[in-house]
Amino acid sequence: MLPATLLLPMPMHDANARASTDRDEKSFVGDGSIETYVRQLVRFDTYLFDNHKEKLSDEHLEKMTDAYNEDQLRNDRKGTALRNYIAHAVDALKPLHDGQHHNSFLKLDGDEALDYDTVVDGVYDY
Numbered sequence: 001m002l003p004a005t006l007l008l009p010m011p012m013h014d015a016n017a018r019a020s021t022d023r024d025e026k027s028f029v030g031d032g033s034i035e036t037y038v039r040q041l042v043r044f045d046t047y048l049f050d051n052h053k054e055k056l057s058d059e060h061l062e063k064m065t066d067a068y069n070e071d072q073l074r075n076d077r078k079g080t081a082l083r084n085y086i087a088h089a090v091d092a093l094k095p096l097h098d099g100q101h102h103n104s105f106l107k108l109d110g111d112e113a114l115d116y117d118t119v120v121d122g123v124y125d126y
Helices: 021-028 030-053 058-073 079-092 118-125
Strands: none
Touching: 030 058, 030 079, 030 118, 058 079
C-alpha cells in the first residue's frame, strides 16, 4: 500500500453515461497528455501514409492524399495540410457503437488491418 502522502485525491463527479465525453476525458486526462497523444498519432499516421497506405481506411486515405497533394503544390516540406488533416481526424474519432461503424482512419479488421509488426516498425523506424 502506498503511503498517504503519495496518494492524490481523485476528481469527484458522478458517472453519467449521457455526459459529454470531453468533460469526462478532461476530468481524468490533462491537456498536455492529450496534446502529446495527438502528436504521436499524427507521427504514426504519417508513417503509415508514407510506408503502409494499405493499413489506412480508403475514405481517409483519399483525404490524406488530397492534403499531401496540397502540401506538394505549396512546396510545404513540413506537410502542414496533411498533419492538420490527421490531427482533425484524430479529434473527430468516435467509438464503435452498436449498429454504427467506427470512423477510425485505420483499418481495424480484415486482411489489411493494422497489425503488431506494423506498429512496432512505426514506433522504432519513424
